[in-house]
Amino acid sequence: MSIPVITLGAEASAYVPGLEQLRGPVTVVRRCAELTELVAACQSGLARAVIIAPGAAELTASLVDRLRFTGVVVVALCDHLPGTGSPGVDGVEYVEATVEPAALAAAVARAVGRFEADPARPQGSLAYADPLGLPDAAAVQPVQVAEEPGTGRIVAVWGPPGAPGRTTVALNLAAELAAAGSSVLLIDADTYGASIGASLGLLDESAGLAQACRIADQGRFDGTVLGRIAVSVAVKGGRLRVLTGITRPDRWPELRPAALGKVLEAGRSLAEVTVIDCGFCLEADEELSFDTLAPRRNGAALRCLEVADTVVAVGAADTIGVPRLVKALAELGDAVPTATPRVVFNKVRAAAVGRAPETQLREAWERFGPTVGISAFLPMDHAAADRALLAGTALLETAPGSPLRLAIADLADVPAAGEARRRRPGGRPRNVKFPGIPARLPR
Structure with a gap:
């Protein structure tokens, strides 16, 4: 089954022809020029992943968690992969901006698979702090945290x-x-x-x-x-x-x-x-x-x-x-x-x-x-x-x-x-x- 994808930015949109020629792993359902348009499209349930071009949006932990609420993962094109000098944002799949379309499609599939295997996926990390996806009070049981030495x-x-x-x-x-x-x-x-x-x-x-x-x-x-x-x-x-x-x-x-x-x-x-x-x-x-x-x-x-x-x-x-x-x-x-x-x-x-x-x-x-x-x-x-x-x-x-x-x-x-x-x-x-x-x- 093909993964519906949204692109943000000119460099990400330039991959659309190459991704469509693969006829399989991913399908681009929309090209967005602005971040607000991207978020609105994700909220409507249109996509499972987004591909963001370098400089098209500021990648922050808040943005990634907001998109996680809608069931969408983030794949970011970058000129240099995050390393020791430039740490990346958790939850983002980084790929080089010069990657081949097939490798980009594989990165999208990898990110979606990792997201679906995450047991915390349905509620995200802002469960009660954000009204989106608020769990039912009757269905939530207190979490028992095991005491471990050295854990504050x-x-x-x-x-x-x-x-x-x-x-x-x-x-x-x-x-x-x-x-x-x-x-x-x-x-x-x-x-x-x-x-x-x-x-x-x-x-x-x-x-x-x-x-x-x-x-x-x-x-x-x-x-x-x-x-x-x-x-x-x-x-x-x-x-x-x-x-x-x-x-x-x-x-x-x-x-x-x-x-x-x-x-x-x-x-x-x-x-x-x-x-x-x-x-x-x-x-x-x-x-x-x-x-x-x-x-x-x-x-x-x-x-x-x-x-x-x-x-x-x-x-x-x-x-x-x-x-x-x-x-x-x-x-x-x-x-x-x-x-x-x-x-x-x-x-x-x-x-x-x-x-x-x-x-x-x-x-x-x-x-x-x-x-x-x-x-x-x-x-x-x-x-x-x-x-x-x-x-x-x-x-x-x-x-x-x-x-x-x-x-x-x-x-x-x-x-x-x-x-x-x-x-x-x-x-x-x-x-x-x-x-x-x-x-x-x-x-």
């Missing part, structure tokens, strides 16, 4: 709108793990109000995550490259790597889900624990879905939640924050069925809940909340939080005895005294767990 884990700190304290929890959780001897990467992926950089006094830093995504979108990306981009911050005897967020909310198109996924994969090899401060919104941006190349503002948060090993759902402990968290958890279950949230109530205080606030919250949660139990209660401590923000550091530096700091240290299962627990030379990493949670984070 990802913790996504997320919560509903209304400033429940996502950034405070993410920053101090990462700082506690780093001070206790773990290698930690802290990423600010909030596309609405990135604030990790300001909270750590990194006001002169550029958008580190946007820079990493740009490099990852152009080709191969690994932990070594990520380590050069991340900023190193000293935290009470430890070092914390930080990937700062976008400097303005209108820069959200730079955090494309495909590229962000590659950055997170590199984070697993760079650090034992990667802590992400996620945005709150989980809407699929369906108003943009008419254009398959339109970026999704909430795709960054969805992508982080999709790949995270642990999702810490932070809610404010008051009459407004609790109902918001209940509704947000239902939305999380619909948007990312594989996520298993760990509920953490922040800003716990008697003035907002009543006497014995933890008991009151637990009883109300058991009565009106979802089946997910409460993992931790973080007390309100405005004075300590203000001192840390003013100093541009974590609570363990400015307020080591703060009840809030002690609660976060207990959440991370690290010594409250702040003394680092170093690994024995040649020993295996110990496990860090959230209290009452079977999932463990290697340190």
Whole structure:
């Protein structure tokens, strides 16, 4: 059976007569002059492969993954095959621009065969981050990830709108793990109000995550490259790597889900624990879905939640924050069925809940909340939080005895005294767990 192919660019179209003379492996069904025309034709199910001429379009990981959603593979003509000096984009079949038509047809057949043999082919790599090809929530089962020595884990700190304290929890959780001897990467992926950089006094830093995504979108990306981009911050005897967020909310198109996924994969090899401060919104941006190349503002948060090993759902402990968290958890279950949230109530205080606030919250949660139990209660401590923000550091530096700091240290299962627990030379990493949670984070 002949493979339907679309060409893009003059050099690719010049191969049409030669490919047609072969009368077999491939059939050119359309010649496109512009990328938007190519994407529209692929979305209609017209082709199984595209042949792109040199310079006709910028090959990025985002474009390749978009085309994968439509069941189309990319074969790129190039003047020089990618090598050590010029890494190519994963998922692209590269051939020389001077190749014979028969060899080009063989490359197309090879790329299609490899694509069809890929078990992840139906959903692609942006399963929940992109509304195209969204899987049925009832049909998706949580993926069990086997623990392997040296494999970093990802913790996504997320919560509903209304400033429940996502950034405070993410920053101090990462700082506690780093001070206790773990290698930690802290990423600010909030596309609405990135604030990790300001909270750590990194006001002169550029958008580190946007820079990493740009490099990852152009080709191969690994932990070594990520380590050069991340900023190193000293935290009470430890070092914390930080990937700062976008400097303005209108820069959200730079955090494309495909590229962000590659950055997170590199984070697993760079650090034992990667802590992400996620945005709150989980809407699929369906108003943009008419254009398959339109970026999704909430795709960054969805992508982080999709790949995270642990999702810490932070809610404010008051009459407004609790109902918001209940509704947000239902939305999380619909948007990312594989996520298993760990509920953490922040800003716990008697003035907002009543006497014995933890008991009151637990009883109300058991009565009106979802089946997910409460993992931790973080007390309100405005004075300590203000001192840390003013100093541009974590609570363990400015307020080591703060009840809030002690609660976060207990959440991370690290010594409250702040003394680092170093690994024995040649020993295996110990496990860090959230209290009452079977999932463990290697340190």
